[in-house]
Amino acid sequence: MRFGIFYEHQLPRPWNEGDELKLFQDALDQVELADRIGIDHAWEVEHHFLEEYSHSSAPEVFLAACSQRTKNIRLGHGITLMPPNYNHPARVAERIATLDLVSRGRVEWGTGESSALLELGGYKVPVDQKRSQWREAVEQCANMMAMDPYPGFEGEFFSMPCRNVVPKPVQRPHPPLWVACSNRETIKLAARLGIGALTFAFVDPAEAKQWVDDYYRIFKEECVPIGHAVNPNICMVSSFSVHKDEEEARKRGMDGFRFFGYALGHHYIFGEHKPGRTDIWAGFEKAKDNLPVSGAGGIGTPDQLRKHLRDFAETGVDQVSFIQQGGNNKHEHICEALELFASEVMPEFKEHEAERQKKKAEELAPYVEKAMARKAFMKELADDEIPNVVALGRQIVDQGDGVQKSLGSAMRNTKSAD
Secondary structure: OEEEEEEOOOOOOOOOOOHHHHHHHHHHHHHHHHHHHOOOEEEEOOOOOOOOOOOOOOHHHHHHHHHOOOOOOEEEEEEEEOOOOOOOHHHHHHHHHHHHHHOOOOEEEEEEOOOOHHHHHHOOOOHHHHHHHHHHHHHHHHHHHHOOOEOOEEOOOOEEOOEOOOOOOOOOOOOOEEEEEOOHHHHHHHHHHOOEEEEOOOOOHHHHHHHHHHHHHHHHHHOOOOOOOOOOOEEEEEEOEEOOOHHHHHHHHHHHHHHHHHHHHHHHHHOOOOOOOOOHHHHHHHHHHHOOOOOOOOEEOHHHHHHHHHHHHHHOOOEEEEEOOOOOOOHHHHHHHHHHHHHHOHHHHHOOHHHHHHHHHHHHHHHHHHHHHHOOOOOOOOHHHOOOOOOHHHHHHHHHHHHHHHHHHHHHHHHHHO
16 A cells, blocks of 8 residues: 655644744655655645635645655645636646656646635636536646647637647656545546546545445446546545554644544535634634544554554555644654654555555556547547647738738829829
């Protein structure tokens, strides 16, 4: 099994001068440490206006900074918001490809649509269209990265003429494609479209097995790829705080994990939010003693974490990504926990990972071939079908010449009439 770290960039109130600066600089240091100790992935969300819960509105900038401080860790958009009002598909293609170039081919392209009204309303994305917009934009963005030139598109939610979208990514035809999944139905959709499932739901291993079995059964039987390549993988998030003393692990990590769930619920499920004024942390402090706690299996001693991860590995989960930065979790404690995990827990899971990946690829190869054969690819343009675009300056000059000729003709006609 592979491992990742996952960032929302949470910043509970009260806010003091320099807090956001420290938040981002600490996260960069953590990603650099994760790379050094052998963590496989760093995932960064895209959210807008979700105060306290997520201050990560420009993940492409953060991940680009990470790329220059690391050498091996995969850099994951977890996720890019794809409805065109958030991000025009061509701009996504350009940013993903550029990040892939500056990172030397380490990008994971996660996608999603959002379910928070603060975001959807802020960018005027209709709730009843967000899934359809996501699907159209993902397919066309993949086409833009893979095709030379992109033939152009007249869709339901966006359109653009033929253009060659550059640069092209290192990973051809495009980096591995994922979608955010919060429930079993989205897992099934990911399998049908041949993309990785980033499961942002805290499930126990028994439920995880059902999700994994559904995913790979549907992938084998029904997959019609939305992209130009498939990415059959399942990543599940987990709580995370490890210390040799169980009580200390809980003391360091439990409140941060519980705030993560509470703030998510505030923005997505039960909250009422006044921008710039609502204090989510204060509400959490009042409610936390009565909050149910589930999904905390990643908080404890190395032995307890090892068992938690073994249970997921045995279900067939490909990657577990840790929510280590939540609430007011301290930077120093996060770094200590990552180092302890890398030294005492991770080696067991890394020992046979290359063999597992090889075996899995061999098993899925015939199904991948069948899936790609089902895809209807966008038609390439023949050379004589590619339109010429005349430069604006030339058009202005040509139009100017036409105006001068018309005026000259009109004056000559006037003189003749006299």
